Every structure is written in C-alpha cells, then in structure tokens.
Amino acid sequence: MRGIETNRQSLEKAMQTKWAGKDIFYFETIDSTNAEAIRLAGKDGKHGTLVVANTQEMGRGRRGRSWFSPSETTISMSLLLFPDLEKEKASMLTLVQALAVSKAINEVAGLDSSIKWPNDILIHEKKVCGILTEMELGAGASYGIIIGTGINVNQESFPTEIENMATSIKKEGGKEISRVELIAKICTWFETYYAMFMETKDLSLLLEEYNQKLVSANKTVRVMDPSKEFSGKALGINSQGELLVEKEDGKVVNVYAGEVSVRGIYGYV
Ligand code: BTN
DSSP, X not given: OOOSOOSHHHHHHHOOOSSTTXXXXXXXXXXXXXXXXXXXXXXXXOTTOEEEEEEESSOBOGGGOBOOOOTTTEEEEEEEEOOSSOXXXXXXXXXXXXXXXXXXXXXXXXXXXXXXXXXEEEETTEEEXXXXXXXXXXXXXXXXXXXXXXXXXXXXXXXXXXTTTBOOHHHHHSSOOOHHHHHHHHHHHHHHHHHHXXXXXXXXXXXXXXXXXXXXXTSEEEEEOSSOOEEEEEEEEOTTSOEEEEOTTSOEEEEOTTTOEEEETTSOO
C-alpha cells in the first residue's frame, strides 16, 4: 500500500503552510530538482517555491558526488528561497532544514533520528537523508537559495556497497510511509524553524534542539581539513552553525560547514 499517490494535486492538498511549498512544480522525471529550482529562480520561482520529482536522472550530492533517487520510494525535493539575509549566512539554512526533516520524520513515522553535522539525517546511525544547498546569484543584491533534500523513504534494500551506511525510514520503522505526508510536514516544520532563524538571523534559538540531535556530541571525531587533519571531541555547534571541536591540548577549534568533512573515528558516524 503506497497510501496517497504523489503528484502535484495531492501535495497541494496536503500542504498546511503559509508560504513554504505553496507553489509546487512536480515532475515524474527530472535531471535534478536543485537544477530545476535554480532555473526557476531566474524565471517564475518565488520565495517558497517547491520542486518535487518522483525520480532524478542526475541527482546531485555534496562534494560533487551523484545522488541516487529511485522512483516511487524516495523523496527528491528542493525549496527555493529569496531570504532577506547576508549571503554568508545562507549556509545555516541547511541546518534549519536538517532539523525540519528530523522533526517531520518523527511525526510521520514515529522514529527518532539524529543529525551528522552539518546535515545528514541518520536513523540507527545509518543515513536516511542528505541535504545539498546551492545558491543562485542573480543580477543585483538579491539571490536565491536552493535547499535540496533527498530522503530514503520506502526502499526495502540497498546495494551491497552502501548497505552498511544507508537505510530507509521503512527499513527502520517497518511501515510504508506516505511521501506526500512527509513532504508536507517537512515544509510545515521548515516554516516554523525558518521564522525562529530569521528572528536572530542565526541559529541561537535552534541551537539546543540541534545539539540534542547531534550524533557526534561528546564523541571523538576526525576533522578532514586538507591543510591540517586532526582529531578531537565534538562539543556541539555554535549560533553560526560551526562545529566546536576540542583538541587534545584543550584548544577549541571552530569547524566551518562546507570546508571540511568530519568523520567519526569508528565508522560512518
Ligand atoms: C548529500 O550528498 O548528502 C546531499 C544529497 C542531496 C540530494 C538531493 S535530492 C533533491 C535535490 N536535488 C539534487 O540534485 N540533489 C538534492
């Protein structure tokens, strides 16, 4: 039973938001929902426009990797924003979306998830969701931010190469989940957390909740900075979304999202 069929009408009906996801572009197949949202940013796209696809032929992941989005069982969605925010702060919106996804998974599937900084969502220490934020710089001062989210929802199995690292909501919770319901809930929570973020234009009001979900909190991590790899204890994020890592000599280093990757010493997490 797949529940509600995923299409533009069912998404519009399920949406309970004021602006996020009120204007929906739905595709059975697309190259990448992020690429489409970028194209829309220069045309009909508005603040809150949502692009959803059943499957992507050229889904993009972080660090130039590709992202696999099988049809029927996964979510590929991109939210277009035109925020009144300095460009330098825009990457924090990725962490806002990570919180929204985690909260929505809990409400729809009844499962707790954690966050691998900055923005992978894990269930039982395996990845169910990745987020890729991209920017579209138009003419003038305004710019578009595209928050692309890929979620493993109803897959029952994964290729052997990734089965130790990846999972789906169905595999972990045992139940088929409605993609429509989950997308709508994500938009609801994004709208709530976005308002909290915009109040201070940083993560001050979301910090505590984010740190509670942080999978590496108080664990040893390895920071893969190309110029200086080092290990330390992850203390949590600060209001700018940086991960604070305490080195062995007691010095605390602020690690910026996007610049380095952080690996748990004992495996994926
Ligand atoms: C990651 O590498 O973890 C990020 C993956 C992001 C994938 C999503 S799927 C929807 C959107 N469109 C894309 O091409 N990529 C993002």
